[in-house]
Amino acid sequence: MGKVKRSPWLLHYDGSSCNGCDIEVLATLTPVYDAERLGVENTGDPMQADILLITGGINEQNAPVVKQLYDQMPRPKVVVAVGICACTGGIFKDCYNIRGGVDTTIPVDIYVPGCAARPQSIIDGIIKARDLFQKRSDEHDEYEKTHHGGAGEEKING
Amino acid sequence: MARKTVVPFGPQHPVLPEPIHIDLVMEDEKVLEAVPNIGFIHRGLEGLADKRDFNELLYVVERTCGICSFGHGNGYVQAVEKIMDVEIPDRAKFLRTIWAEIARMHSHLLWLGLQADQFGFESLFYEIWRIREKVLDLLELTTGGRLIFSVNKIGGVIKDIGDDKMKAILTNMSSIEKDMRVVQKTFMGDYSVQSRTKGIGVLTKDQIHELGAVGPVARASGISRDMRKLGYDGYGMIDFEPITSVFGDCFARIDVRLREVFQSIDIIRQAIDKIPQGELSVNVKGNPNGEALVRIEQPRGEAIYYVHSNGTKFIDRYRNRTPTFANLPALCEMLKGANYADVGMMVVTIDPCISCTER
């Protein structure tokens, strides 16, 4: 129906990563790997973000922060766990302060393995997240149409 | 008198790649006091010492931090080698030196990029990170990993750098040097860079002494302290002088780190020139028994590694004092009386590595 596809915005948060994955996420966004050519943009503001890229596991102190960031993001949203730490807790799984992967606290959609995750696989994760985001926003629009009689903008116009 | 307000800074903040939380007590635009609150990345890594044996612990220690991962591994193996009285072959020492310097370049370039991003010079940020990829290519070529490469082992190293790869390093060094000259000119000569950094966050030599700051932060205030001068690894056989500046402001810290990149290039050239042929490692038998303390120079400054062992496979205690931890008091001092607009700049200027600090 010629609907303009939205460019999802990325929010990047460093859970308790060792920085390895963290830097690779940044490297992915800089010109050599240039994830922005896929139509995503990096933002620092959770309220404008659609995709949450999160590195590192969850510990007692950052769990509320992660939860808050997730809640602040508008729906629909997609969460990508980057690196083995974010997927399962990784090498730090047995540490006393680590709860485990990100999915112990918020729902995760896409898991990107690797220690450190390579830019290529992060790009792969971003592409998957973008497609999933598109699917979810379509579903969201569909839901709005059937339950509330059309999406917001149509109501205003007509 | 104006009212005091407390402004939270972080843990999730656009200038910060890593979470640190600072409560800023403000009066109008001035910061009166800064109270740091850390612990967002605390994993309890040192506690893994009683779950992993001393060989496996190396891989945990390397993951203290992804930026200076090689240095952490290096410090830990040196401590264990000291306990077990192992003298590693000369070739291994030089290889460690080469990797440590390549890692230092990668860390400094990363920081320079973040600093440029901090004062809004996006194109410079991108340019520096483009150059940094060349450094990472070298690491990938010689070790197989981009950031975490586990090439150390107790008693030496596990990989060699062949002649063809040495040549590749030298070629890349020349091209990086050429690119960095342009970047240096931009940083040092650009009016907007100077207006954001000159005279901002000044720390005097006495303050540095009192607060115990280390690394480039100390050297930018005129303290010529560099742990590489202790002569561990191959540094004893290499000719270099610590790089210092006298101004002690943000601009001086940029200057010092820029010149350290060239120094690293020089050290790598010397090391490749002087590296002897020979074995990569010696055989190590038995378990460590005793304690050792090792100081090495990480990209961010002096790091201390302490190992206490008891003759079993598991060591009693592994402890690490990281450079950022030593620099945090300096940061808090710097923030007092600062303008709110400069806070991000000052936080970045000490090159904070939070995941090392909190482990």
Ligand code: SF4
């Ligand atoms: S997966 Fe590896 S590189 Fe990534 S944060 Fe964890 S330990 Fe660091």
